[in-house]
Amino acid sequence: MNPEPVKGRQPKLPPAYRLVQLEEVDSTSSEAKRRAAEGAEDGTLIWARRQSAAYGRRGRPWDSGEGNLFLSLIVRPDCTLAEAAQLSFLTALALGDAVGSVAPPMIEVTYKWPNDVLFNARKGAGILLESKGDGHGGLEWLVIGVGANVTSFPPESRFPATSLHFEGCPSSVSAVDLLEAFSRHMLSWVNRWLDDGFAPGRQAWLNHAHGLSEDIEVRLPQETLSGRFQGLDPQGALQLALPDGSTRSIAAGEVYFPDST
Numbered sequence: 001m002n003p004e005p006v007k008g009r010q011p012k013l014p015p016a017y018r019l020v021q022l023e024e025v026d027s028t029s030s031e032a033k034r035r036a037a038e039g040a041e042d043g044t045l046i047w048a049r050r051q052s053a054a055y056g057r058r059g060r061p062w063d064s065g066e067g068n069l070f071l072s073l074i075v076r077p078d079c080t081l082a083e084a085a086q087l088s089f090l091t092a093l094a095l096g097d098a099v100g101s102v103a104p105p106m107i108e109v110t111y112k113w114p115n116d117v118l119f120n121a122r123k124g125a126g127i128l129l130e131s132k133g134d135g136h137g138g139l140e141w142l143v144i145g146v147g148a149n150v151t152s153f154p155p156e157s158r159f160p161a162t163s164l165h166f167e168g169c170p171s172s173v174s175a176v177d178l179l180e181a182f183s184r185h186m187l188s189w190v191n192r193w194l195d196d197g198f199a200p201g202r203q204a205w206l207n208h209a210h211g212l213s214e215d216i217e218v219r220l221p222q223e224t225l226s227g228r229f230q231g232l233d234p235q236g237a238l239q240l241a242l243p244d245g246s247t248r249s250i251a252a253g254e255v256y257f258p259d260s261t
């Protein structure tokens, strides 16, 4: 069901995606999960102009000012839950490439583990993965939620935030432009992942990783770890050198999948 097209310019997405456009919804990810549970196809992309009850990691509210980009993509790749976590890196890369396509080069995009996209070292976008397993280690569906700050950002946030416009991107660049560019790059990254595995995405992400070889803090559901960010292993787990000399491997799935079943 797609009640009425949203106002303004209509986005053009690659035919692989089925766009559901909504003027307002509680949360595009909640809507995507409802539709996934009812059997919505791989490639269904829910896009809304406004959200009234959006959330980020750890259930934190996600500021949903009009003009920013809010979308959730339903995918059903034939892979394990652990492999599915790699899609968060590909989503970040697709967002980074999309910003590169629509914004001037003065905006430097970097990636902060596990799920943030930084514009000039401030948080410009967040990614949230939620999934339903098939009960045998495989995946029934994955919902990739993306919130990207185009026009505005929350003034008080735990990590300093920003938006494309604040960083000097022309105000003519809209959420629709970013949505179109993101969908093209996402399709291309996912196809590359399906054909060639995670290695190209891993390398591209590491080439622009924030904090690589620096001391970082990693918040897990039960503990917070401090150590040196050494890189990603071939599966995408963060390699953290701890003060006692040991290395801890932290799978992205340990911090994603808040609603995994």
Ligand SMILES: O=C(O)CCCC[C@@H]1SC[C@@H]2NC(=O)N[C@@H]21
Pocket: 026, 027, 028, 029, 030, 051, 053, 054, 055, 056, 057, 062, 069, 070, 071, 072, 115, 125, 126, 127, 128, 145, 146, 147, 148
């Ligand atoms: O950084 C984070 O904590 C992830 C934020 C994800 C927010 C997006 S906005 C679109 C989608 N709908 C939601 O309710 N959340 C995600």
